[in-house]
Amino acid sequence: MADEAIVDFQNITTRFGQQIVHQHLNLTVKPREILAIVGGSGTGKTTLLRELLFLNRPAEGNIIAFGESIYQATSQQVMKLRRRMGMMFQSGALFSSLTVLENICFPLRELTSLDEKLIVEIAMLKAGMASFPADAVHKYPAELSGGMIKRAALARAIALDPELLLLDEPTAGLDPEAANSIDELVLALQQALDLTIIMVTHDVDTLWQATDRVAFLGDKKVLACEPMTALVRHSHPLIEAYFGNPRARAAEHSHEETKA
Numbered sequence: 535m536a537d538e539a540i541v542d543f544q545n546i547t548t549r550f551g552q553q554i555v556h557q558h559l560n561l562t563v564k565p566r567e568i569l570a571i572v573g574g575s576g577t578g579k580t581t582l583l584r585e586l587l588f589l590n591r592p593a594e595g596n597i598i599a600f601g602e603s604i605y606q607a608t609s610q611q612v613m614k615l616r617r618r619m620g621m622m623f624q625s626g627a628l629f630s631s632l633t634v635l636e637n638i639c640f641p642l643r644e645l646t647s648l649d650e651k652l653i654v655e656i657a658m659l660k661a662g663m664a665s666f667p668a669d670a671v672h673k674y675p676a677e678l679s680g681g682m683i684k685r686a687a688l689a690r691a692i693a694l695d696p697e698l699l700l701l702d703e704p705t706a707g708l709d710p711e712a713a714n715s716i717d718e719l720v721l722a723l724q725q726a727l728d729l730t731i732i733m734v735t736h737d738v739d740t741l742w743q744a745t746d747r748v749a750f751l752g753d754k755k756v757l758a759c760e761p762m763t764a765l766v767r768h769s770h771p772l773i774e775a776y777f778g779n780p781r782a783r784a785a786e787h788s789h790e791e792t793k794a
């Protein structure tokens with residue numbers, strides 16, 4: 535049973551009007567792995583995460599999450615399934631009118647009946663786990679650096695102790711040093727909390743440092759889903775083109791050097 539899928543996208547077809555984004559797409563996510571989703575802009579990476587979160591419904595196909603077929607679930611079951619997932623949206627998506635602490639408290643207030651004191655305690659704990667400094671929790675998002683916003687968003691995403699964490703471009707827009715520390719944080723959280731993580735990213739350093747497998751989206755489906763070492767040797771022209779550019783090569787070399 536250990537290898538049973540935690541999430542299974544089955545034969546997904548997604549359309550927006552005339553545009554077909556996914557066609558007969560399949561992807562399986564294993565428990566406790568860090569799976570990255572890569573692919574060109576507009577290939578439907580974010581949309582896949584949104585489908586898993588019930589924010590978007592594919593035209594065809596099914597998604598199994600935690601052994602349940604999500605589109606056959608009752609609204610009460612959907613609520614339960616959603617509580618088992620934490621999401622960090624692209625660019626953080628914190629509420630700008632709320633402080634960081636209020637942002638982290640938000641899902642706890644909405645979805646639990648814990649008392650206020652406990653909610654704040656849990657929120658502070660999660661801030662700490664995301665390496666967000668305690669003395670900055672009363673700041674507003676506009677007062678924070680890009681790296682701090684990602685940490686705050688991560689803290690909010692783990693507020694409800696999810697089993698599955700969804701991250702949309704967690705290092706986008708960060709300088710290499712800040713990006714690196716987010717990668718380390720993601721790895722540490724995965725281990726500390728025994729999480730399964732699905733992460734959309736463009737960051738080739740992240741792919742090398744922080745993933746078990748990488749699903750490559752192209753031609754409206756998952757062209758390959760393999761560890762980075764295998765994926766970069768893949769002969770599909772879209773995959774070759776993606777990893778063949780100088781920046782991707784540099785990331786591969788620096789990864790080889792760190793290992794040596």
Ligand SMILES: Nc1ncnc2c1ncn2[C@@H]1O[C@H](COP(=O)(O)OP(=O)(O)O)[C@@H](O)[C@H]1O
Pocket residue numbers: 550555573574575576577578579580581582
């Ligand atoms: N709600 C929507 N309505 C219409 N088109 C959408 C919607 N969401 C996404 N799309 C389109 O679907 C495609 C995939 O979007 P997205 O999943 O955001 O791509 P990615 O995250 O891979 O860059 C894009 O062409 C986008 O314009």
Ligand SMILES: [Mg+2]
Pocket residue numbers: 579580581624734
């Ligand atoms: Mg996206």
